[in-house]
Amino acid sequence: MKIASFNINGIKARGPALARWLDESRPDLAVLQEIKSTDESFPRDLIEERGYNLETHGQKGFNGVAILSKMPLEDVKRGLPGDESDTQARWIEATVTGQRHALRVCGLYLPNGNPVELEADGSPKPGGKYDYKLAWIARMEARLRDLMALEMPLSLMGDYNIIPQAEDAARPESWREDALFRLPSREAFRRMLHFGLTDAFRARNSGAGHYTFWDYQAGAYDRNDGIRIDHILLNAYAADLLQDCRIDGAVRAGEKPSDHVPIWAELAL
């Protein structure tokens, strides 16, 4: 089963590019981030006419996530638990069933966190963007503990807005104090690995120069000035079934591309 994640940066502007990728890459399941659309205005035909089931968790103008799948999507949950006042659409879950195993999938769009605002003692300013990012991660880790208790294959995939290590950025020094790379962000990613999750890409690839995002500005893609921030994390049940994981980097060179490219994994489900 081929599962993928793609931050499309706006479904209304990305129809042709998304269709091209679906037709070429043919994932069995994909999670999308930054659909920037309400559920009502999402162009469902684009997905459904290609034989996919579709579940969206949208929001007007910003954020928004979705899952599309050739298999039925069961037990769909929308929204990350833990804060009833949080209106941002960044989390969706569903279960799919393969030939031998079921898989719980979480599609996530982790907050960017910039600009970083700190108090005099260095702690995040309450109510600020970076404070929201760290609080959101804490809620995600709480949900992760519950999902791990299911003791079944699990994939948490999406735009983490975290650069795990220096080798995951072309110019790491320029990201040192950025919300995507500063130490508390990297520590949170590492905590999830310590808790038992596998970075699927790093299980199958090594070395620098593998990126999933290039800014639209200043010709970042032409200079390969990228970062690796879109990730597929697997629990041990799923990691034992991992057969391949790659980044579809060439998608960035297409017409009207997203600033992100898809990442996918093949699981022997």
Added chain:
DNA sequence: ATGGTAGCACGGCTA
């Protein structure tokens, strides 16, 4: 410190 680009939606925020 600023500007560089893009999306949504049509002003200003988000990234």
